[in-house]
Amino acid sequence: MTWVESKIARRDVWADGLISLTVELAVPQFTPGQYLNVGLDLAGARVKRSYSLASGAGEPAQFYLSLVPGGALTPALFERDVGDKLWVDDRPLGFFTLQYVPEAQHLWLLATGTGLGPFVSMLKGKDIWQRFSRIVLAHGVRQTAHLGYADLLAGLAREHPEQFAYVPAITREAPPPWALEGRLPQLIQSGALEARARLPLVPEGSHVLLCGNPNMLSEVQAVLAERGLVKHRPRKPGHISVESYW
Numbered sequence: 304m305t306w307v308e309s310k311i312a313r314r315d316v317w318a319d320g321l322i323s324l325t326v327e328l329a330v331p332q333f334t335p336g337q338y339l340n341v342g343l344d345l346a347g348a349r350v351k352r353s354y355s356l357a358s359g360a361g362e363p364a365q366f367y368l369s370l371v372p373g374g375a376l377t378p379a380l381f382e383r384d385v386g387d388k389l390w391v392d393d394r395p396l397g398f399f400t401l402q403y404v405p406e407a408q409h410l411w412l413l414a415t416g417t418g419l420g421p422f423v424s425m426l427k428g429k430d431i432w433q434r435f436s437r438i439v440l441a442h443g444v445r446q447t448a449h450l451g452y453a454d455l456l457a458g459l460a461r462e463h464p465e466q467f468a469y470v471p472a473i474t475r476e477a478p479p480p481w482a483l484e485g486r487l488p489q490l491i492q493s494g495a496l497e498a499r500a501r502l503p504l505v506p507e508g509s510h511v512l513l514c515g516n517p518n519m520l521s522e523v524q525a526v527l528a529e530r531g532l533v534k535h536r537p538r539k540p541g542h543i544s545v546e547s548y549w
């Protein structure tokens with residue numbers, strides 16, 4: 304582990320309690336989907352947490368963060384501004400990457416909240432566009448204002464209309480016409496997600512990546528199990544890979 308002191312270069316506010324922090328450090332080699340440990344020295348001890356990289360290769364490291372009230376790190380992290388320092392362990396970690404996704408034609412990326420971050424990083428790379436004929440990104444959030452990176456993602460959908468579908472889903476207010484209403488497991492069960500993506504979610508040719516709220520991860524896996532999609536393991540290939548944020 305090598306802790307590097309780095310300065311905050313940008314602080315983008317998406318909504319109250321929802322930001323992206325970009326630090327000066329460009330991580331020399333990482334695979335989209337990996338995370339770094341970030342730390343602050345608070346009351347004499349280094350408090351560290353893991354954060355997925357939302358940046359692309361060669362870019363300064365960017366993290367997509369939500370404020371967890373009462374949390375040990377995020378309340379202090381949210382007080383930091385441009386020019387402030389934080390600690391970054393510059394060794395990328397984790398296996399939630401396309402490298403570990405078996406052969407498939409269709410890739411389903413399902414995120415809640417800041418679980419979107421690794422998918423933003425993957426979509427900024429070349430590999431994903433070369434490997435999959437169809438990519439669906441569904442992002443579940445409480446309110447429309449919590450749809451971070453929406454302009455980037457809607458832009459990608461316009462650029463790749465046949466290959467990429469961006470499907471936001473709102474749970475705590477009426478959604479705009481371009482988003483769905485409800486939680487992801489129910490939207491899969493009802494067929495609404497597939498209808499909006501114009502793609503069936505079936506075991507043949509599909510791989511599903513899930514990231515964010517652990518309850519979403521387990522509920523989506525239960526719904527997909529009814530359709531015959533099972534967790535992917537190195538020694539027992541399947542259709543689902545997960546990254547749980549807590």
Ligand SMILES: Cc1cc2nc3c(=O)[nH]c(=O)nc-3n(C[C@H](O)[C@H](O)[C@H](O)COP(=O)(O)OP(=O)(O)OC[C@H]3O[C@@H](n4cnc5c(N)ncnc54)[C@H](O)[C@@H]3O)c2cc1C
Nearest residue numbers: 352353354355367368369371374375376377417420548549
């Ligand atoms: C591999 C990995 C990658 C991660 N990447 C990101 C990321 O890119 N962006 C991001 O915002 N978070 C990410 N997290 C979560 C992050 O590491 C922290 O857990 C989170 O920021 C809360 O830290 P805290 O110290 O403020 O709260 P803590 O004191 O650690 O948490 C208090 C409690 O809040 C709950 N909790 C933790 N995280 C959340 C959350 N996001 N929403 C609701 N409840 C929560 C847990 O039950 C926890 O016990 C990731 C976690 C892992 C394991």
Ligand SMILES: NC(=O)c1ccc[n+]([C@@H]2O[C@H](COP(=O)([O-])OP(=O)(O)OC[C@H]3O[C@@H](n4cnc5c(N)ncnc54)[C@H](OP(=O)(O)O)[C@@H]3O)[C@@H](O)[C@H]2O)c1
Nearest residue numbers: 319320321369370415416443444445449474486516518519
């Ligand atoms: N994101 C923000 O802008 C923001 C701002 C300030 C503070 N925070 C804090 O950050 C923490 C995380 O909040 P968050 O909104 O980012 O994440 P979250 O609570 O995980 O909610 C994100 C989305 O996941 C959905 N969800 C929750 N459980 C689910 C399940 N079992 N299956 C499927 N979907 C499920 C939520 O639906 P429901 O609405 O139905 O629960 C919501 O649409 C909280 O402590 C919050 O107070 C977040």
